[in-house]
Amino acid sequence: MVFGWVKKLKKGLSKSSSKISEGINTIIKGKKIDEKIIEEFEELLISSDLGVKFSSEVANKLRSKKLIDSSTEKVKILISEMLIEILKPLENKRKTISPLHIILVVGVNGAGKTATVGKIANKFLSEKKKVGVVAADTFRAAAKEQLKIWADRTNSSFFSGEEFSDPAALCFESIKKAQDMGLNFLIVDTAGRLHNKKDLMDELSKIIRVIKKLDEKFPHEVVLVLDGNIGQNSIKQAEIFKEICSINSIIITKLDGTAKGGVLVPIAQQLSIPISYIGVGEQKEDLLDFNADNFSKALLDIN
Amino acid sequence: MFQSLTEKITGIFDKLKSKGFINEETLDSVMREIRVALLESDVSISVAKEFIEKVKIKARGKEVIKSVSPAQMVIKIVNDELTDILGSENSEINLNAKTPILILMVGLQGSGKTTSTGKLAKWIINNKNKKVLMASLDIYRPAAQEQLISLGKANDIETLEAQTKKQPLEIASIAVDKAKNEDFDILILDSAGRNQVDKEMMNEIKNISKKFKFNETLLVSDAMTGQDAVNTAKAFSEAVDLSGIILTRIDGDSRGGAALSMKHITSKPIKFLGSGEKVDDFESFHPDRIANRILGMGDVVTLVEKAAKEVDEKEAKELQEKFLKGRFTLLDYYKQLEQLTKMGGFEGILKYLPGMSGLKEKVEKSLENEDIFKKQKAIITSMTKKEKIFPDIIKASRKNRICKGSGSSIQDINKLLKQFKKMSQMMKKMGKDRNIQNMMKTGQFNNLDKMIDTNKFRN
Ligand SMILES: Nc1nc2c(ncn2[C@@H]2O[C@H](COP(=O)(O)OP(=O)(O)OP(=O)(O)O)[C@@H](O)[C@H]2O)c(=O)[nH]1
Ligand SMILES: Nc1nc2c(ncn2[C@@H]2O[C@H](COP(=O)(O)OP(=O)(O)OP(=O)(O)O)[C@@H](O)[C@H]2O)c(=O)[nH]1
Ligand SMILES: [Mg+2]
Ligand SMILES: [Mg+2]
Numbered sequence: 001m002v003f004g005w006v007k008k009l010k011k012g013l014s015k016s017s018s019k020i021s022e023g024i025n026t027i028i029k030g031k032k033i034d035e036k037i038i039e040e041f042e043e044l045l046i047s048s049d050l051g052v053k054f055s056s057e058v059a060n061k062l063r064s065k066k067l068i069d070s071s072t073e074k075v076k077i078l079i080s081e082m083l084i085e086i087l088k089p090l091e092n093k094r095k096t097i098s099p100l101h102i103i104l105v106v107g108v109n110g111a112g113k114t115a116t117v118g119k120i121a122n123k124f125l126s127e128k129k130k131v132g133v134v135a136a137d138t139f140r141a142a143a144k145e146q147l148k149i150w151a152d153r154t155n156s157s158f159f160s161g162e163e164f165s166d167p168a169a170l171c172f173e174s175i176k177k178a179q180d181m182g183l184n185f186l187i188v189d190t191a192g193r194l195h196n197k198k199d200l201m202d203e204l205s206k207i208i209r210v211i212k213k214l215d216e217k218f219p220h221e222v223v224l225v226l227d228g229n230i231g232q233n234s235i236k237q238a239e240i241f242k243e244i245c246s247i248n249s250i251i252i253t254k255l256d257g258t259a260k261g262g263v264l265v266p267i268a269q270q271l272s273i274p275i276s277y278i279g280v281g282e283q284k285e286d287l288l289d290f291n292a293d294n295f296s297k298a299l300l301d302i303n
Numbered sequence: 304m305f306q307s308l309t310e311k312i313t314g315i316f317d318k319l320k321s322k323g324f325i326n327e328e329t330l331d332s333v334m335r336e337i338r339v340a341l342l343e344s345d346v347s348i349s350v351a352k353e354f355i356e357k358v359k360i361k362a363r364g365k366e367v368i369k370s371v372s373p374a375q376m377v378i379k380i381v382n383d384e385l386t387d388i389l390g391s392e393n394s395e396i397n398l399n400a401k402t403p404i405l406i407l408m409v410g411l412q413g414s415g416k417t418t419s420t421g422k423l424a425k426w427i428i429n430n431k432n433k434k435v436l437m438a439s440l441d442i443y444r445p446a447a448q449e450q451l452i453s454l455g456k457a458n459d460i461e462t463l464e465a466q467t468k469k470q471p472l473e474i475a476s477i478a479v480d481k482a483k484n485e486d487f488d489i490l491i492l493d494s495a496g497r498n499q500v501d502k503e504m505m506n507e508i509k510n511i512s513k514k515f516k517f518n519e520t521l522l523v524s525d526a527m528t529g530q531d532a533v534n535t536a537k538a539f540s541e542a543v544d545l546s547g548i549i550l551t552r553i554d555g556d557s558r559g560g561a562a563l564s565m566k567h568i569t570s571k572p573i574k575f576l577g578s579g580e581k582v583d584d585f586e587s588f589h590p591d592r593i594a595n596r597i598l599g600m601g602d603v604v605t606l607v608e609k610a611a612k613e614v615d616e617k618e619a620k621e622l623q624e625k626f627l628k629g630r631f632t633l634l635d636y637y638k639q640l641e642q643l644t645k646m647g648g649f650e651g652i653l654k655y656l657p658g659m660s661g662l663k664e665k666v667e668k669s670l671e672n673e674d675i676f677k678k679q680k681a682i683i684t685s686m687t688k689k690e691k692i693f694p695d696i697i698k699a700s701r702k703n704r705i706c707k708g709s710g711s712s713i714q715d716i717n718k719l720l721k722q723f724k725k726m727s728q729m730m731k732k733m734g735k736d737r738n739i740q741n742m743m744k745t746g747q748f749n750n751l752d753k754m755i756d757t758n759k760f761r762n
Contacts, residue, residue: 019530043338043342043348046342047342047347047348047530049529049530052343108552108555109580110414110525111413112412112413139580140450141449141450141453141454142446142449145445145449146444146445146446146447146450147445149445150445192580194554194555194556195556196554196555197554227413227527229411229525229529229535230525230527231345231527231532231557231560231561232344232345232557232558233527233556233558234529254412254413254498256498257411257498257500258498258531258534259529262530282412282444
């Protein structure tokens with residue numbers, strides 16, 4: 001299982017090999033670690049989306065350790081330990097499950113929300129749960145049709161409304177129906193929205209406000225989907241979505257490509273939002289539990 | 304967190320100035336800070352390094368060290384160099400070839416290919432008056448073909464009907480035949496999202512690209528892309544014969560450094576910018592705008608053009624004047640309120656102004672939503688003309704009258720007056736800023752056909 005995880009991630013990573021591991025080889029290996037080398041390595045870490053804070057922490061560690069024989073393994077282990085310390089606490093285990101557990105999936109355009117809704121539904125399905133999905137993206141062309149196909153793939157009940165209809169009202173109605181049907185999970189797919197568009201963020205607040213009229217505990221989870229290809233802007237996305245709809249966890253997608261999701265580190269350091277899953281492909285099975293050890297292994301090319 | 308590069312450079316030099324001298328060594332450390340700042344703007348490391356080398360050489364030549372305002376000098380060099388790398392002029396697509404002209408859209412999953420296909424089709428129809436056909440080669444993503452067809456329907460763009468049980472290459476042939484037989488000038492093919500790791504998918508696009516002679520192959524890429532932009536750009540330019548880049552989601556607030564990397568790696572021009580979800584949110588590329596964005600100087604040119612489009616040219620000129628001279632009255636403000644919604648609200652405007660981020664947050668809070676716009680309009684309507692021009696005369700008794708007339712509270716009126724005052728001050732300050740004056744003067748202010756229209760309310 002653990003093996004499969006690393007393998008799947010590395011399927012993508014190994015193609016270009018990890019930039020960090022390459023850097024350890026070219027910048028550090030066999031050299032006396034002086035200030036110039038540390039600086040160069042620090043920049044390489046920043047350029048892996050790991051953020052200035054973490055990168056300078058690593059640089060300081062390298063300075064203080066005064067590694068004489070700079071073996072690549074030692075440097076990797078050192079960084080890996082630092083990564084795990086930051087990321088381990090953010091591994092996310094779903095604790096309580098309510099009779100009807102409602103999950104709201106949010107994020108910027110094209111991040112992978114709809115596919116992820118399908119993948120989450122598939123996870124619950126394999127646990128023999130009754131699942132429903134709500135097409136609350138009433139705006140984008142064929143968004144409803146797209147989710148419908150995912151619902152069919154995962155034997156989920158499908159709830160939808162008219163094009164351009166009010167998503168909040170649709171969610172409200174769908175939850176009532178799901179309650180009547182005795183579903184275990186209801187996953188709401190929302191429209192893509194850039195965090196800097198106030199009117200669209202207001203629309204999201206409204207959905208939550210309206211759902212809460214049914215029960216103050218609704219939605220039980222708000223999940224932010226981040227695209228693994230996006231750079232430093234992901235931090236801002238996480239920050240603002242957290243502020244607007246207090247997200248409970250992050251899912252980062254598209255890690256089957258060459259992007260490695262290094263940006264999770266500054267997000268973890270600044271916002272400490274749990275990370276529930278990572279997306280590693282376009283099929284319904286391509287959703288893996290987030291595991292700090294495996295993630296740092298993949299990032300650093302450790303076998 | 305996203306301190307602008309401009310602020311950073313100024314800050315670094317301020318620190319240095321207090322030391323009283325700047326030598327070669329300190330210039331080096333400044334350059335390192337700029338390099339890090341570029342990395343944080345998502346510019347890739349190799350590109351950032353090369354860039355800094357160029358800036359360094361120019362900085363030495365221009366004797367930044369001895370200049371009165373080294374920070375300004377460096378900012379100017381950085382700005383010029385950024386603009387230069389991004390492409391010194393905007394390059395449009397070439398539509399003067401044998402018809403049907405074939406255009407292929409490629410890119411990573413979710414980068415905006417399908418939406419951009421619709422946008423480009425509409426742009427060509429509107430601006431070049433050609434007969435355009437669109438077709439989707441995406442047989443993988445659920446409802447991908449329906450998405451394009453639905454975009455076509457909503458915007459009167461002809462689109463190939465859904466093809467089931469056919470391979471992308473076959474669909475491409477069908478579309479090309481249709482374009483030929485039915486005398487279309489242009490055929491735009493939307494392809495499925497793919498990443499460089501997926502050999503099979505990369506081969507698929509390679510084969511399609513080889514089989515037909517595409518006049519344009521456009522890499523559609525997200526402006527928010529991180530450091531991996533380099534890998535993507537490399538992989539796609541190796542697989543297919545790219546002719547340009549479309550940068551999407553510039554309506555976000557990313558610094559857009561990936562644009563620099565992609566341009567640099569592919570050495571192909573950025574041809575268009577996607578600036579929203581709607582089909583009309585599409586503009587041809589101006590390098591200086593992205594350069595300003597990476598530097599964080601705001602984009603007054605865009606603002607003024609936008610204002611011109613919504614306001615009409617004459618009014619816009621007046622507005623420009625008033626902006627600069629600080630002669631902006633509540634009468635003007637009322638007109639603005641009406642146009643504000645069209646232009647994406649106050650934040651829509653502030654986004655384009657340099658150094659306004661702090662103020663922006665405050666204004667956002669005070670301008671919660673359209674309701675407040677409405678309220679403010681009601682208040683202004685209840686004022687006399689004199690009050691509108693000289694709001695300082697509005698004291699208690701006048702306030703009471705306005706209260707009754709507009710059905711709002713004294714607090715609302717006070718809030719409006721306070722906010723308006725702040726705004727006037729800000730504009731006066733801007734007017735004194737020579738840079739902004741120049742930008743306003745040199746902006747393509749009369750260029751009405753190139754106007755853009757971003758960030759409109761979606762519904
Ligand atoms: N390779 C890869 N592709 C993914 C992954 N997750 C999603 N995608 C693809 O990314 C593209 C966009 O995914 P969607 O689920 O439509 O994204 P969305 O956030 O719902 O998009 P909007 O609703 O338009 O904002 C699709 O082609 C998906 O198949 C992933 O983990 N790996
Ligand atoms: N805000 C904003 N959204 C955009 C822009 N361009 C596209 N989008 C949105 O991004 C999302 C994905 O766009 P698509 O056109 O489906 O992307 P795609 O590249 O075709 O996706 P795949 O076919 O799955 O690879 C949709 O929600 C679009 O509305 C843009 O310039 N600004
Ligand atoms: Mg979606
Ligand atoms: Mg598409």
